[in-house]
Amino acid sequence: MNMITHIKAEEPHLSDASPHPSAARRWRRAAFGGLPAAALLAGLVIANSETAPPPPPPVPTVTVAAPLVRQVTEWDDYVGRFEASQTVEVRPRVSGQITGIHFADGQVVRRGQLLFTIDPRPFAAALAEARAGLASAQSDLSLARADLSRAESLIADQAVSRSEVDRLRARVQAASAAVAAAQARVRSRALDLEFTRIRAPIGGRASDRRVDAGNLVAAGDAGSLLTTVNALDPIHFSFDVSEALFLKTKRERSNGGVAEIRLQDESEYRWKGRLDFTDNGIDPRSGSIRGRAVLSNPDLFLTPGMFGNMRLGSGGTVQALLVPDAAVRTDQARKVVYVVAKDGSVAAKPVAAGPLVDGLRVIRAGLTATDRVVIAGTHLAQSGGKVQVRIGKVQPIHTQVGPPITAPAAAQATLAP
Structure with missing residues (x-):
């Protein structure tokens, strides 16, 4: 039973024609609380209607x-530094005074190029003395051989004893040994004289000179360091490999892989090389093994100590x-x-x-x-x-590989004339 029916059932049968019309109006105001007719009708309609369910959410589109x-082609990433393929410390092999420097600091030198000169006069004198000693020894050897020849021709006539012949033969052998020793001294003194002209043992870039002309230098392994020469073409790139990556490359590659390197201010891997060496054991302290790649460097742009990022390919796709x-x-x-x-x-x-x-x-x-x-x-x-x-469609997005190239800002600036 709805609300309207209920109200009508309980309303007294009073009308405006009733002898008590005011009582009927008072009952209606008490029953409906004095509400306006429009509000009352809306309340009755809402109360009599059922609650509608919310609409379903929209289906998303993807x-x-x-x-x-x-x-x-898959690559593994490594970090390392460039190293000279050869490094030689130039030290004197004889002691003496530096009389000439024949290269500029940082110059690219070729193998055999003259770098330093040590005063050669003492060594030239020693060589002359050794040659004189060799001539004396050769003269003694000639005399000993002549005496032996005469004694051997007289032994048949028993004009000389056999013991004398044996003594002369021993003299010839001693003289021959003396000649050999003199010849060795000549070669040694000639080498000393040659060592006064210090030449580049390898081709590459020389460091600065560590001594100036007029200084005395000492020979030997602990002697004076004159300069160093680094061979830069080809150049090596040294890096460390974790044990996991080492096992992976050992299983996937049997004959070395292609190495591509980019420098700190580069976005692309423009330097190409190949893996040419891995160490003979894993370091138990770090769990890594040392590897090396070799690169061509004809213009000597790559410098030892330079940092680089390397990717190493497995050799296939x-x-x-x-x-x-x-x-x-x-x-x-x-x-x-x-x-x-x-x-x-x-x-x-x-x-x-x-x-x-x-x-x-x-x-x-x-x-x-x-x-x-x-x-x-x-x-x-x-x-x-x-x-x-x-x-939709899956398409590659070509982006630069590395960080954006940023050159260091200038520290100062002046107005150009």
């Missing part, structure tokens, strides 16, 4: 596309599935991508993500080439929910 299938990096989401400790079925239902697929290639993430496992991956609107997709799809 963009989907199949993964991009491409051949990619693999077919990979690529999706936008934003499509790969993190769900606790795993990586997932959202895929949409034909009925519009969304599912989260765990995947094994690989490296980034032109803004696209390599998917190693967990995805097929026919899956419809959510590439835009991933924040609207929920596993188990429904979505409307808009067909």
Whole structure:
């Protein structure tokens, strides 16, 4: 029974024609609280109607596309520094006074180029003395041989004893030994004289001179350091490899890989080389092994001690599935991508993500080439929910590999004339 019916049932049968019309009006005002007629009618209609359910939320729209299938080359990243392929400390092999310097500091020198001169006069005198000693020894040897020859011709006539012949033979042998010793002294003194002209043992860039003309220098391993020469073409790039990466490269590559390096202010890997050496053991303290790549450096631009980022290829290409990096989401400790079925239902697929290639993430496992991956609107997709799809396309985004090139700002500036 509704409210209106209920009120009518309890209303006294009074009318305006009743002998007590004022009593009827008082009853109506008491029953309805003195409300206006419009408000009363609205309240009655609302009370008599049922509550309508809220409208369903709109189905979100997302963009989907199949993964991009491409051949990619995978690289491992390393950090290292350049080193000279050869480094030689130039030290004197004889002691004496520096009388000449024949190169400029920092000059590129060739092998055999004259760098320093030590006063040669003492060594020239010693060589002359050794040659005189050699002449004397050769004269003694000639006399000993002549005496032996005469004695041997008289021994048949028994004009000389056999013991005398033996003594003369021993004298010839001693004289021959003296000649050999004199010849060795001549060669030694000639070397000393040659060592007064100090030449570059290798080709490369020389450091600055450590002594000036007029200084006395000492010979030997602990002697005076004159300069150093670094061979820069080719140049080496030294880096450390973790045990995990070392095992990976050992299994994937058998004959060395291609190395590409970029410098601190470069965005591209423009320096090409190859891996030519790995150490013979892993350092137990760091768990890493030392590796080395060799690069051509014809213009000597690369300098020892320079820092670089290197990527090392496995020597081949693999077919990979690529999706936008934003499509790969993190769900606790795993990586997932959202895929949409034909009925519009969304599912989260765990995947094994690989490296980034032109803004696209390599998917190693967990995805097929026919899956419809959510590439835009991933924040609207929920596993188990429904979505409307808009067909898109996965395309590479060519971005610079490294940080933007920033040159140090000038410390000062002046007005140009």
